[in-house]
Amino acid sequence: MASCHTPTKTKKDSEGKETLRVALAGNANVGKSAIFNQLTGLNQIVGNWPGKTVERAEGTLHFKGYKIRVIDLPGIYSLSTFSMEEIVSRDYIAVEKPDIIINVVDASALERNLYFTLQLLELEAPIIIALNQVDLAAKKGFKIDAQKLSEVLGVPVVPTVAITGSGINELLSTVIMAINGEVKMNPLRVRFGGEIEEKIQDLEKIVAEKLSHLCTVYPARWIAIKLLERDADVAGKLKNYENGSAVLDYAEKMASELEKMHGEPSSVILASERYSLANKISKETTTIESPPKISLEQKLDAITTHKVLGYPILAAVAALIFTIIFVGGNILSEAINPLFNSLTLFITNALSPLLPTAAIELINQGLIGGIIAGITVALPYIIPFYVLLALLEDSGYLPRAAFLMDNVMHKIGLHGKAFIPLMLGYGCSVPACMGCRIMETERERFLTAFVVVLIPCAARTVVILGLVGRYVGLHAALALYAFDLVLVFALGRIAFKALPGEPVGLLMEMPPYKKPSAKLIAIKTWSRTKDFVYVAFPIIVAGSVIIEALAITGFIGYIVNALEPLISGWIGLPAVAGIPLIFGVLRKELALILLENALLQQGMTLADLNAVQMVVFSLVVMIYVPCVATIAACTREFGWKKALAIAIIDVSLALTLGGIAYRLLSPLMGT
Amino acid sequence: MEQKDRKQDAQNNTHIVSLTSLPEGAKGVVAHAIGGYGLIRRLAEMGLTPGVEVKLNKKCPFRGPVEVEVRGVTLALGYGVASKIFVKPLRKEPNG
Numbered sequence: 001m002a003s004c005h006t007p008t009k010t011k012k013d014s015e016g017k018e019t020l021r022v023a024l025a026g027n028a029n030v031g032k033s034a035i036f037n038q039l040t041g042l043n044q045i046v047g048n049w050p051g052k053t054v055e056r057a058e059g060t061l062h063f064k065g066y067k068i069r070v071i072d073l074p075g076i077y078s079l080s081t082f083s084m085e086e087i088v089s090r091d092y093i094a095v096e097k098p099d100i101i102i103n104v105v106d107a108s109a110l111e112r113n114l115y116f117t118l119q120l121l122e123l124e125a126p127i128i129i130a131l132n133q134v135d136l137a138a139k140k141g142f143k144i145d146a147q148k149l150s151e152v153l154g155v156p157v158v159p160t161v162a163i164t165g166s167g168i169n170e171l172l173s174t175v176i177m178a179i180n181g182e183v184k185m186n187p188l189r190v191r192f193g194g195e196i197e198e199k200i201q202d203l204e205k206i207v208a209e210k211l212s213h214l215c216t217v218y219p220a221r222w223i224a225i226k227l228l229e230r231d232a233d234v235a236g237k238l239k240n241y242e243n244g245s246a247v248l249d250y251a252e253k254m255a256s257e258l259e260k261m262h263g264e265p266s267s268v269i270l271a272s273e274r275y276s277l278a279n280k281i282s283k284e285t286t287t288i289e290s291p292p293k294i295s296l297e298q299k300l301d302a303i304t305t306h307k308v309l310g311y312p313i314l315a316a317v318a319a320l321i322f323t324i325i326f327v328g329g330n331i332l333s334e335a336i337n338p339l340f341n342s343l344t345l346f347i348t349n350a351l352s353p354l355l356p357t358a359a360i361e362l363i364n365q366g367l368i369g370g371i372i373a374g375i376t377v378a379l380p381y382i383i384p385f386y387v388l389l390a391l392l393e394d395s396g397y398l399p400r401a402a403f404l405m406d407n408v409m410h411k412i413g414l415h416g417k418a419f420i421p422l423m424l425g426y427g428c429s430v431p432a433c434m435g436c437r438i439m440e441t442e443r444e445r446f447l448t449a450f451v452v453v454l455i456p457c458a459a460r461t462v463v464i465l466g467l468v469g470r471y472v473g474l475h476a477a478l479a480l481y482a483f484d485l486v487l488v489f490a491l492g493r494i495a496f497k498a499l500p501g502e503p504v505g506l507l508m509e510m511p512p513y514k515k516p517s518a519k520l521i522a523i524k525t526w527s528r529t530k531d532f533v534y535v536a537f538p539i540i541v542a543g544s545v546i547i548e549a550l551a552i553t554g555f556i557g558y559i560v561n562a563l564e565p566l567i568s569g570w571i572g573l574p575a576v577a578g579i580p581l582i583f584g585v586l587r588k589e590l591a592l593i594l595l596e597n598a599l600l601q602q603g604m605t606l607a608d609l610n611a612v613q614m615v616v617f618s619l620v621v622m623i624y625v626p627c628v629a630t631i632a633a634c635t636r637e638f639g640w641k642k643a644l645a646i647a648i649i650d651v652s653l654a655l656t657l658g659g660i661a662y663r664l665l666s667p668l669m670g671t
Numbered sequence: 672m673e674q675k676d677r678k679q680d681a682q683n684n685t686h687i688v689s690l691t692s693l694p695e696g697a698k699g700v701v702a703h704a705i706g707g708y709g710l711i712r713r714l715a716e717m718g719l720t721p722g723v724e725v726k727l728n729k730k731c732p733f734r735g736p737v738e739v740e741v742r743g744v745t746l747a748l749g750y751g752v753a754s755k756i757f758v759k760p761l762r763k764e765p766n767g
Contacts, residue, residue: 109743112718230708264721265708271715272722275742305738307731403747406736415749416736506736506749507713 019067021096022175025089026104027116028075029511031132033057034162035104036072037523039172046527054088055437057527063172071098087233093125094218099179101127102171107144107159108136108512110286114278115271117153118190124219126185128178129157130171136512141292149285154186163517192273195261199254200224206250210243227251228258229267297513304397305510310404317397318423321388325381325427325458332380340372358552362545370544373587374537381458382532383525385427390524394516399508406506412489413496414439415506418448422488425455429630430536431528432457433637443501446638451492453626453634453646456484460622462589468618472611480618487623491653535636536629543586543628556582571616571658572666574609576602584621585628591621612665616658624654690748690756691737693727699758700724706755718742719756 026032036044040059057072073092074085093101103120105113120127131146150157156174160167177183191197203224208215214223214237226234228251238244255266262269304313344364351360392398398420406416421435429452436448456464469477496503550556556579560567563578576598584591595617596606609617625631625647634643687702701723704711718741719725729738734750748756 111742112744115716115718264703265711267708267712268715268720271712272720275718275720275723279742305729307729307735399747403736403738404731406747406749407731407733410749416747502707505710505752506747507717507752508747509717510738510745510747512745 019069020100020175020179021069021071021098023071023073023092023098023101024104025073025093025101025116025120026075027106027113027509029509030075030104030106030109030113031162032075032104033072033524034517034520035102035130035132035160035168035171036070037520038162038165038168039068039070042523042526044523044527046531054084056088064176066176068172068175090123093120093123094222097125099126100175101125102130102175103127104130104132104162106136107131107134108140110137110144111275111278111282114281115274118274118278121153121187121190122219122222122225124187124222126178127155127187128171128174129153129155130162130167131157131159132162134159135161136514138289139293139295141290142286142288145285145287149281152188152281152284154184154188156183156185163514163520190274190277192270196228196258196269196273199258200228203228203251203254206247210247211238211241214238214241224251225270228255229270230255230265300513301400301510304400305403310400314401314404317392317401318426321392322426324388325384326461328384329380329458332384333376336376336380340368340376344368361552362548365551366545366548367541369548370541370586371537373544373590374533374540382428382431383529385458386431386525386528386532387521389424389427389431390521390528391516394514394521394524396511396513399510402506402508403510412451412492413503414444414448414492415504417506417508418444421448421452422455425452425457426461427458428532429453429455429457429626430532430633433630433633436637440504441501443499444504446642447492447495447499449634449637450495450646451488453630453650454484454488454491454623456481456622457588459588459627463592463621464618466589466592467595467606467614471607471609472614476611476615477618480615480622483619484622487657535632539628539632540586547583547586566655570662571620571655572662573613573617574599574602574604577617581620581624585625587629588621588627611669612662615665616662619661620654620658622654623657624651626650686759687757688760690725690727690739690753690758691730691750693758693760695727695730698724698726698761700761702757702759704756706752710752710755714752714756717746718744719746724761725758 024032024036036057036059040061043061044057044059046055046057054074056074059070059072061068061070071092073089092098101120103117105117117127117129129149131144131149134144137144144159146157146159156178158167158171158174160171162168174183178185192200200221201224204221207223207227208220211220211223218234223234227238227248230252235248238248241247258266258269264272303309347364347368348360351363355363392401401423402416402419404416405419409416409418409422412418417438420438421432424432424435432452432455433449436445436452439445439448464477464480468480547556550559559582560575560578564575567573567578567581568575577595579598580591580594583594599605599608606614626634631643631647634646688699690699693699701719701721703721704714704719714720723741726740727737728740728745731737736747736749737753739746739748739753
């Protein structure tokens with residue numbers, strides 16, 4: 001196997017059960033993850049690629065006595081160094097050499113998708129085509145001849161409709177047949193035009209000769225093509241080789257010659273060549289059956305991206321989502337709570353003969369309390385949120401929202417796509433932080449995360465509505481939200497100016513609207529909830545135990561005393577408010593319950609606070625450190641230094657603004 | 672420097688206009704794109720190569736994003752990105 005890259009039929013001794021490795025590759029929005037979910041169902045692990053913040057989804061399935069491991073490669077536009085996703089994918093294909101690669105191709109946009117297929121063929125990888133969304137193509141009025149396409153590309157083509165699961169069995173059978181060498185694989189050798197091909201072959205010879213070691217991993221021709229395209233990642237790989245710089249110089253000369261001839265950057269010349277081949281193949285295999293009809297989906301698209309109507313619709317969608325999350329979350333949360341009260345009571349009763357009170361307190365308030373905190377947030381708010389998110393994603397509404405908000409997002413130096421994590425932020429900051437991955441550059445990701453954590457999540461909304469909304473009035477709560485938006489924009493602008501680097505413009509595909517499938521939404525929600533639990537739970541529980549231990553040992557009293565000048569002197573709250581603010585780091589809506597408890601011990605209730613104190617408390621809770629789970633998510637995405645920087649900036653900002661608000665509002669509100 | 676020449680080029684040649692100045696519903700053929708190497712390459716990879724036909728579906732007001740159709744795919748481009756793409760307008764079709 002180690003010998004070469006000619007697409008050999010990887011014949012394996014198929015005795016007994018062996019594990020086959022299958023990779024899914026394709027453009028974004030072609031139904032690749034739908035195929036992945038259909039294949040693996042709930043048997044999947046979502047994580048990160050080692051050392052990269054690129055999502056890695058893997059699952060296993062059993063088929064005809066084979067165990068098949070499926071890796072879902074990140075959805076990408078092409079196999080060149082634009083983003084981490086692309087490098088991850090092509091390195092996996094070249095280095096790990098999966099037994100087969102299923103290239104998911106969108107039948108309704110064949111030409112565009114074949115561009116990617118051609119690049120897979122350049123990598124000389126063993127591929128099978130899943131010709132997906134054939135139903136959508138039919139709707140657009142055309143039909144793809146799968147047989148003909150298979151002949152032209154020299155690899156098997158299986159038509160599928162991933163959303164309904166049609167064609168999935170045939171796809172798996174074909175995978176097995178291809179691996180066992182039972183179908184003919186004679187992959188098309190991608191040839192370029194005249195002088196381009198000459199230069200590639202020329203360079204290929206030199207690469208094969210001088211970089212023989214690198215050629216055991218990557219095909220020589222592929223290296224030659226990438227060098228000609230001035231691919232930074234491949235050029236970087238060459239630097240480790242003795243002959244590397246000589247080859248690089250030669251490639252540079254070739255590329256310049258080509259550019260002089262064509263008057264375009266070499267990468268554009270090669271892209272044009274691939275596209276013209278893709279166009280030719282697409283034309284050969286497509287038959288137009290009927291003129292395209294204006295479908296319901298197109299009408300929906302026209303209305304939802306309308307320059308005027310689009311905005312009220314967006315606002316209505318957002319309002320609907322929040323209502324569902326809050327109303328639904330409250331109902332669920334209240335249904336779960338009594339269950340845990342009886343659990344803690346049960347533990348107290350069961351353990352009181354065995355352990356000292358302090359230990360029981362630690363278990364109940366710390367350990368169990370932490371788990372409860374996790375569950376009463378995760379179940380009632382996160383799950384409905386993930387369901388709605390999956391609906392928005394799978395239907396195709398998210399890119400429309402990004403399109404509408406592009407202009408607004410530019411005001412803070414970001415583009416439309418940043419609106420998506422920002423919107424997620426109103427649900428929960430953890431997925432919102434992870435959602436920053438959709439931004440193209442590291443700079444944009446961090447900038448987006450920086451503003452996203454300032455968006456009041458569901459838990460913070462509980463505090464704002466439960467305190468200010470309830471006792472001061474809805475107008476004051478809304479004013480807080482409005483202030484938050486102003487703050488987000490102001491800080492976004494400052495961060496945008498302060499961070500070095502160039503802003504990136506919006507460049508995104510708008511997939512057509514699709515009817516989402518309940519099964520796929522359930523699978524998505526499940527795997528994301530699992531991921532959330534893995535990130536957030538250990539930290540919430542550990543944090544809860546630590547803070548409880550501080551309380552039991554009396555340390556919390558010292559901390560409150562130490563903070564008194566800040567809490568009562570600077571932001572004008574009762575000194576005991578320090579406790580809920582500390583605990584609030586675990587889970588922000590806890591801050592309100594704890595404030596109530598702390599006040600009760602002083603013989604006061606929430607209603608005894610004056611309006612200014614309520615506003616200041618909510619303001620501080622809204623802005624100061626994103627909760628521990630969010631810090632953990634930020635650390636995972638950006639490293640601990642940047643996560644810490646965000647936390648420190650937010651705490652200082654919250655306290656500064658709290659103090660200013662106290663001084664400004666007191667005379668205004670007459671307290 | 673090269674970019675400047677190209678801009679000049681685009682201004683002198685009356686047949687070539689920026690994508691943002693196409694009216695809604697109009698078609699054009701991509702002549703070239705200006706800007707950084709990364710952007711030009713990315714545009715090419717998303718199908719916006721010289722010589723390809725594009726249809727401008729929608730323009731948002733206040734220098735907002737535009738929506739184009741190219742190679743059977745709908746793309747959203749920020750105003751800044753779209754203004755760097757130059758096209759040769761095609762004669763209007765009766766339907767629009």
